[in-house]
Amino acid sequence: LKLRFNTVLSGCAVIVRGQPRGGPPPERQINLSNVRAGALARRAVQGQPDTKDTPDEPWAFQAREFLRKKVIGKEVCFTVENKTPQGREYGMVYLGKDTSGENIAESLVTEGLATVRREGIRGNNPEQARLCDLEDQAKAAKKGLWSEGGGAHTIRDLKYTIENPRNFVDSLHQKPVNAIIEHVRDGCIVRALLLPDYYLVTVMLSGVKCPTFKREADGSETPEPFSAEAKFFTESRLLQRDVQIILESCPNQVILGTILHPNGNITELLLKEGFARCVDWSMAVYTQGAEKLRAAERSAKERKVRIWKDYVAPTANLDQKDRQFVAKVMQVMNADAIVVKLNSGEHKTIHLSSIRPPRLEGEVQINRFRPLYDIPYMFEAREFLRKKLIGKKVNVTVDYIRAATSAMETGGVPAFPERTCATVTIGGINIAEALISKGLATVIRYRQDDDQRSSHYDELLAAEARAIKNGKGLHSKKEVPIHRVADISGETQKAKQFLPFLQRAGRSEAVVEYVFSGSRLKLYMPKETCLITFLLAGIECPRGSRNMPGGMQVAEPYSEEATFFTKELVLQREVEVEVESMDKAGNFIGWLHIEGVNLSVALVENALSKVHFTAERSSYYKTLLSAEETARQRKEKVSLVEIQHDSSRNLQTLPGSVMDCTKLESLMESMRGEIAAQPPVEGSFSPRRGDFCIAKFGDGEWYRARIEKVESPAKVHVYYIDYGNREILSSTRLAALPPAFSTRTLPPQATEYAFAFIQVPQDDDARTDAVDSVVRDIQNTQCLLNVEYSGIVCPHVTLQFADSKDDVGLGLVKEGLVMVDVRKEKHLQKMVSDRHVHTSKYKNPNSECGATGQIV
Incomplete structure (x- = not known):
């Protein structure tokens, strides 16, 4: 039989195995015939006090070693000469593929490492006789067992235990x-x-x-x-x-x-x-x-x-572009989460994999819900990330998606939404590792079978070990840092005390902690160690939606865009502020500068705010007027695609996008492709007033929409935010708006405006004449739009035909279809006067005029 040696039990016994076929092959013990080598040491059987350790016999270990080095891992051939009733097999073993190879027993005897069993020698057995001759030669040469001294020096001092x-x-x-x-x-x-x-x-x-x-x-x-x-x-x-x-x-x-x-x-x-x-x-x-x-x-x-064999990677369901990407950091949420802006314009929250931010131990309560300042080392951790990342591009590698947890799963603890956990690097530096090495976060320990962890988990553990060894941050034995920050937001009396100091300081350093709207911010003043509410001076910014005693007040047009603009420019950035005054509610009013840019001027220049009359006494007044004029001259071209006659809203025209139509078409194509690949589950969406969603129009296609009113699941009022029309639908024709196609990716393309300087007749017939005229003249044509002044509901604009530059509103006045709305602002008087010249031609002098006509 040709086998491979697996184990040498002693100088005269081995275990062999065949070639593996589909698993471990069976073992077979072969004892060498006619020879005997010394017994190796044995340890006493544990739990049996009557047994004891036995040492090596002389030359036993050397015989084992000789045989081990000779045959382990080698291919051998052996013959079985005898088999006992107990199953023990005796035979001869040869190196190589046949019996022509080296006889192992003879080699052992030649070296004096085994003795020959001479009892019962049969004269007709040449192999046994040869072994006896070889033994005699070894004795004569005094090899191994036959050397002088008895071989006591060959007995090992075997140590089974180590004291320490x-x-x-x-x-x-x-x-x-x-x-x-x-x-x-x-x-x-x-x-x-x-x-x-x-x-x-x-x-x-x-x-x-x-x-x-x-x-x-x-x-x-x-x-x-x-x-x-x-x-x-x-x-x-x-x-x-x-x-x-x-x-x-x-x-x-x-x-x-x-x-x-x-x-x-x-x-x-x-x-x-x-x-x-x-x-x-x-x-x-x-x-x-x-x-x-x-x-x-x-x-x-x-x-x-x-x-x-059944392994599924945590990111197996993600495309490559969703696993690794470059993004710009817009906000640091806390010590383990950031908000990034993707190339598509979408904002995404990323959690740093496998780390835990600083947290309170025991029953200590956070004062006034200010964990950033009240949790030890939380502020230091946030500041480290803010200074390192804000406004910078980072490399994001998604490690796993942590599924959302419900309150039931967490034993009543507030539920967490789905989390995208990733390794974030900048300039080759792993931000999580850097945070941990400074002792500003700790590493989460997982179950051994939990594969949802950082792809650099070992580096995080090593960084934590270094931080512990060096006593950094959370691992320091020193007294924890305390941040005594005075929050004077809305505290009128405290604000009055700070006001003179801030006024005298001129430009003061600040960090923008929060953006409420385009012109309302929360600032942290590091030198003064206080939090203040800051209002931008000299401008009038569109207001966002808010709860009022009479119900929800609808957001003014461009309020969301203004807020987004301010966030992108200053959120969590280091800025300089000039405090001029404060209002009755304890909010400071002044100017904010970032890298040489006056935020008030930037908002006006981008047509996201208007100059307020209070700016006249400011040194920035001329700059603001110049910015407003620049914005005014950049008239936007719009396409009028639909006219609606709604008596409750007066004259209302519905134009198309004032933005880039190419972007809208691209977004709609991508959105419908995603919806086709993953169709919404009918009835899974619960509509709520003010929510954005997607709605299936009569043509069977999905469009972006906003919920305006919910009468019942069968009657949901929606407004198509990109096309301006309204509809009442069943909730089964609504679904959640995919995040990649939110209004942050592309703002609503239909914007509601009102005609400036005109009043629409309340008489139904007169109103119909005005609507028919607008339909005839401007529907499906391109016009130039300019915002003239703001209104309670929406901005008031003038429209000009793109080719002739004729004023649409003035045309309505000339035809006697509408009356002129009197305005008192000085800079509007010329336009009002031009319209008054034509009011005598009004065709319906007995009709009463109502509110200003509106367009969308």
Whole structure:
């Protein structure tokens, strides 16, 4: 039989295995015929006091070593000469593929490492006779057993225990130690003989865990899947091989180490072939580089081999563009979350993977819901991220998506929405690692089978270990920092005390903590250590929607755009402010500058605000007027696509986008493609007033819309934000607006305006004449639009035909269809006078005129 040696039990007994076919092959013990080698040392049986340790017989270990080095891992041929009733097999073993190879028994006898069994010698057995001749020659040469002195020096001082294993491991300074692997318990636990001092120790491979054999109550063992294969994998490569072991740590009396073989590192091989998984608790002591182990495990996961055959990656459902992307940081939410702006314009919240921000311990309560200032090191963590990231482009690699949790799942704790957790780097620096290394966050510990973690988890653990060792931040034994910040927002008396000081200071440094609207902000004043509400001076910004005693007040046009503009420009940035005054509510009023830009001027220049009369006494008045004139001259071209006659809203025309129509078409095409790929579940959307959604129009296509009113699930009033028309639909024709196509990605393209300087007749017939005239003249044509002044509901504008530059509103006055609305502003008087000249031609002098006509 041709087999391969697996184990040498002694100088005269070996275990052989065949070639593996679909799993570990069966073992077979062969005892060498006609020879005997010394018995190796045996340890007393644990739990049996009547047994004791027995030492090596002289030359026993040398015989075993001679045979081990001669045959381990080699292909052999053997013959079976005798088999006892107990099943023991005796025979001759030859190196190579046939009996022409070296006879192992003869080699042992020649070297004086085994004796020949002479009793019962049969004269017709030439093999036995040859062994006797070889033994006589060894005796004559005084080799091995036949040397003088009896061989006492060949008996090992075998040590089964170490009094202080931790000190023993530390004393080696993680230097490689020569060893022989004597036994393999499972894929990652071995019994090794350390040379030259003959310590017999159990070593667990650092950083990994293999499937094992579970011991049952009755003493039997139940193998976990792939446990036998993992054990065979290690045995076939290491058992009774000469190796080097780096003893790396000894926690809880368990020696951790790495076994190095000339052909490779068994730890990495086990991982790469899917026989083991990484374990965090011992990964930190692995001296060969934890990233190598993670890379080997990742390779097995990607190939789905063995224990990973059913593995599904945390980001398997994400496209490549959604897994890795570059984005601009717009806001730092707290010490573990940021808001980034994607190339598409969409804003996305990103949580840093596997870290936990500073938090309060015990029952300490946060004062007035100010965790940023009241939680120790929270402010320092936020400031580190703010200074490092705000306004910068970062690389984002999504590690996992943490599913949303409901209150029931969290035992009554408030539910968390779905979280995108990622590794964020800037200039090659892992922000989470930098945060942890400064002691401003800690690393989350996971269950061993939890794969939702940072792709650089080991670096995070190492950074935390350094922070603990150096006593940084949260790990410092010093007194925790306290931030005594006075919040005087809305505190009139406190604001009065601060006002003179801020006025005298001229320009003061500040950090924009929050943006309420385009012109209303919350500032942190670092030198004064206070929080204030700050209103931009000299401008009148569109108001957003808000709750009023009579109900929800609808947002003014461009209020959302103004807020977004201010956020993009100044949120969490370092700015300079000039405080001029304060209002009755304790809010400070003044000018805000960022990198040489006056925010009030910037808003006016971008047609997101108007100059207020209070600016006249300011040194910035001329600059504001110039900015307003620049904005006024940039008249937007709009297309009138629909006219609606609504008596409650007076004359109302519905133009198309005042923005780039190409962007709208692109957005609609992308949105409908996504909806077609993942159709909404009918009835899953619960409409609420003010919510944005998508609505299915009569043509069967989906459009962006806003809920205006909910009478019942069957009667939901919607406003199509890109086309201006309204409709009453069932909630089954509504669905949630995909985040990628929100109003942040592209603002609503239909904007409501009112005709400036005109009053519409209240008489139905007269109103109809005015509407018919507008339909006839401007529907489906392009006009130039200019905002003249703001109104209660919407801005008031003038329209000019794009080709002739004729004024549409003036044309209505000339035809006598409307009356002129008197305005008192000085800069509007010329336009009002031009219209008054033509009021005598009004065709219906007996009709009463009502409110200003409106267009959308």
